[in-house]
Amino acid sequence: MLRLLAIFLTMGMALAGLAIYELTISIAPSNAVLQFFRMTGGIVLGAALATTVLLSIKVDRMALAFAAIAALAFALHIKIFGMILGILYLWIVAAVWKQAKLRRASMTSSISARQEARITTQKPQRSVGLRFLILGPVVVIGSIAIGVMVYFANQTRQVVRHQADSAKMLRVAIALQNYDMMMKRLPPAYWTNENGRRTVSWRVVIPSLLDQELKEFDKTIPWDEGRNALLSLGSLDCFKTCDSRTEDSNFTNIVAVVDENTLIHSSNTHRLADFNSRKRSNSDIGMLIMYPESKIPWAAPKDVSIHVAAYIIKNSENPLGTIVALGDGSVISIKRHADEQEIKRLFDVTDPKPIDWSKLRW
Secondary structure: OOOHHHHHHHHHHHHHHHHHHHHHHHHHOOOOHHHHHHHHHHHHHHHHHHHHHHOOEEEEEEHHHHHHHHHHHOOOOHHHHHHHHHHHHHHHHHHHHHHHHHHHHHHHOOOOHHHHHHHHHHHOHHHHHHHHHHHHHHHHHHHHHHHHHHHHHHHHHHHHHHHHHHHHHHHHHHHHHHHHHHOOOOOEEEOOOOOOOEEHHHHHHHHHHHHOOOOOOOOOOOOHHHHHHHHHHHOOOOHHHOOOOOOOOOOEEEEEEEOOOOOOOOOOOOHHHHHHHHOOOOHHEEEEEEOOOOEEEOOOOEEEEHHHHHHHOHHHHOOOEEEEEEEOEEEOOOOOOHHHHHHHHHOOOOOOOOOOOOOOOO
C-alpha cells in the first residue's frame, strides 16, 4: 500500500514538473528566472518518472539508467522523448495497479495455513514501502540540486563564450581602424569590376591585418570565380563565433551594417576622423554586428541592412545580447528586445541626436 502511495506521489511530482516545463516553453522565457524554472521542471519530471520505475521494478541498474536518460532528455528539452516517457510512466502505473489487484485476489483465495505462518515470520513489508516512500522525495530534491548546478554551469560557459566572441569582434574592429589609418578611409562594403558587378567583400582585407596567412584576393573578379574561389573556400576563425555550428564552412558570423547612411558604405567610403567634430562621435555609431545564424560566405560581397540588423538584435536568442562594434573600435552588447528605432539610429551616421543608451543596454 505504501509503495502504491509513493507511486501516486511521484505521479503528482511528474505532473507538476510537466506543467512548469510546458508553461515556460509556451511563453518563450526571455529571462534567467524563467529559464531556471524550465530546466527545473524538466528535471523534476524526469526524476519523478525514474523514481516510479525504481518503485515498480526491483532492478537498480535499469532504474538508474532510466533516471539518467530522463533527466538528460528533459534538460535538453526533447519533448518527443518526454511524451514517450509519459506513456511509459502511465503503463508502469497501470501494470503495478493490476499486479496489486491480482496479488490480493490470489492471496485471499488460495493462501494456506503454512503460507500464513511463513508470512507472519517474515519481515514486515511496511518498512520496504516506507523506504521507497522516503526515497522518492530524496531523488527529486537531489535532481533539483543537480539541475541548479547544471544551470549555473551553463550560465558560466555562456558568459565565457560571449566574452571570447567580444574579443574576436574587438580584433576585427581594431583591424578596420588600422586600415583607416593606413588608407585614410574605411574599406568599401564591396569592390566592383568594370561592369559594375560586385566582386569581393571588405572582409578580404582583414586577415592580413590580423597576421593570418592568406594570399591577396583579385578584386577585379568575383569571389567565387578563378583563384578567388579557392581562397574563399577556407574557414577563417577570426570571423566565427566560439560555438559556431559550421566550424568547417566558409560562413562568417561578423557582418557589417551596410546602407546609404552607414559607416561602411557601398561607394561613399568614410574616414573615421570625419566624425570627431559632430554631435555624435565614433563611440555613438555602430559598425559591425555578431550574427550567429549567418549563412553569408566570408568573402562574399554581402552584409545586412539597418532594418535587418535591427531585427537580428531585437530578436536575438542570446540572453546576453548581441555584440556590436562601434566606430571608435570599442565593443558593446545590446540587450534583447531593445528599442528598434534606437537600434536603427545607432547605425545611421546622419542622425545628429545623441543615442539614448538606456534603451539599448542594461
